[in-house]
Amino acid sequence: MPVRIVEDPVEDPSWSALLDRHPAASVFHSPGWLSALRQTYGYEPFVVTTSPGPTLENGVVVCRVRGWTSRRLVSLPFSDHCDPLVDGSDDLSEILALLAGEARTASWRSVELRPRAVAGQAFEVAARACGLKPGGEYCLHRVDLRAEATEIFRRFHPSSTQRAVRRAEREGVTYEAGTSSRLLTSFYGLLRLTRRRHGLPPQPLAWFRNLVTCLGDRVLIHVASRDGQPIASILTLSFKNTLSYKYGGSDASLHRLGGMPFLFWRVIQDAQARGFVELDLGRSDVDQPGLVAFKEHLGATRSMLTYYRYPERQVDAGRSDWMSRAAHGVLAHLPDATLDLAGRLLYKHLG
Template identity: 45%
Template sequence: MVIARIDPGSDRRWQTFVENRPDAGIFHTSAWLEALRQTYGYEPVVYAATDRNGLVNGVPFCLIHSRLTGRRLVSLPFSDHCQPLASPEELHVLLAAVKDDATENNCKYVETRPLTPYESGITTAAELTQSHDAVIHRLELHRSRDDVFRGFQKDCIRRKISRSEREQLRYEEGRSEELLQKFYRLLLLTRRRHQLPPQPLLWFRNLIGCLGEKLKIRVASSKDGIPIASIITLSFKDVVTYKYGCSDPRFNALGGMVFLIWRTVQEALNEGAAELDLGRSDHHTPGLIAFKDHWGARRYRLTYYTYPARSGGPANAGLFMAAGKRLVAAIPDPLFTRLGGLLYRHVG
């Protein structure tokens, strides 16, 4: 099997392959990869085997250059997961080519983030080591609306849905600059509260520009018109992905986040979606894990792998977050929004 290295931005064969591959998701798309390139300067590359009909398989990576965290190949940065679109036998050959390129480019390491853990044969043959362990929640939607609703935890979810209805919360969705600004103001509140640097506004603008109708900003406002919660969801094929969420803590009792996710679930059901991907949760966030459990979503193990062996999560994320917390605590508000643009490209 001869391995080709293709540019997913200019070679339309990749997007055609992704559209026709049943296990491909939003993070495989050329649009997602282009947003990563535009925002952070990463170099997307797909390792794939081809025949006369097009691509046979493929795994997308981004080549990251950073003076702070080193050069590396990651599949994929700022993506909860990226399942290799290849059989185990094919994957072994693809990863061998990736490792060769990593050596040639003086990369510190290669990282893959599959949706399902690799079989032991793959990790042994490719000399991969587990570098990060998390969980992902997936809510199955092959049921009636009533069946899905009955799966919600009574006190934490169903009662909050009722409360949000009594409060007459207002709902908006779209991709306008006005909605983006509402989302981003709430994001800054949330990141400041958690003492974490915010993602750059440019990232969200590029996601909107690249993904188009596959992305929705959803905003909940009080009956007085005050934005209280917002989420960003992504849609591809029959899967809806909850990617970002934020809120104003002064209004948490109104149930804005629950209101938005419930609206998303109902819309997904109406459109025939098979699944709501509630995203990755790290083990040090038990509250977030419990919140997703309460929706009746199934919890799965999410494991990242590196070559050569390393630990500590994506791009020394622990060190980055510790440094970020120190900066967040010290800098004034006008500089807070610039911090993410300075730091995030180094930790994809």
């Protein structure tokens, strides 16, 4: 069966129609997300399909990422997961073969795909047949919102999460949500604080502005404050019946107030009121036990994410650890403006 490339799915109504029909479609497939990637980082989205057209019956969406030292194909940059919207195993094999072939014969250094476990054994078989190998493993957490709110709260960890929520309520912590410039400024300041603690620069402010512009009412900024001072904030994305937590930040000096657990509790209540049935808490590195524990203390269920890559990544672990420690020490002490500049310069090449 012939395989073809459809350029610019952002403007192609047949791509949006496929997302409406396919149960595995997520916000990361959406034209708004793809448009924000293009506007912020210059990535070029396209779809590989076996559909003869003009209607798309299947497709894998990919971005061309041109970095300082390499040119890569990624499905998709800065996306926790991105399932192939392909139901037939033969169609999937043809599509993956084309992508792997691009990395072998064209000027692209590698190809990476980020399916969820729901892609199943058919994806693994097709990927391995094309030379795609597991290239990273992560934890993915989700909260089932179909239970009563009281039952969801009961599943929270009693001492760390339930107690923190009650502490925040006693302390008069307030909740606000929207996409105003004021809320975005509060969110970004807290995100910067958090990234600095981890020795990392924040993503460019333009990225979040573009998310708000391109995704419209599918993006929401949530802020917890005390006496008018923001203490914790998260950014969520929505698509169909799923709400996805994507970014967050907090003031560590005020963690005792329980702002972040309180914020997630309010987000869960709001999500239920809006009809969502699942809260996707996103991916966590397996070597981030604190983050994994925080999500599981919210009553989330864990599954594993396996990314696939061709060619297999070769990593010098000792050199990588040394560079990471050195970067952490430098970035943690940069002025805000310099740290923000580092993010604007670096993230385009890291997708």
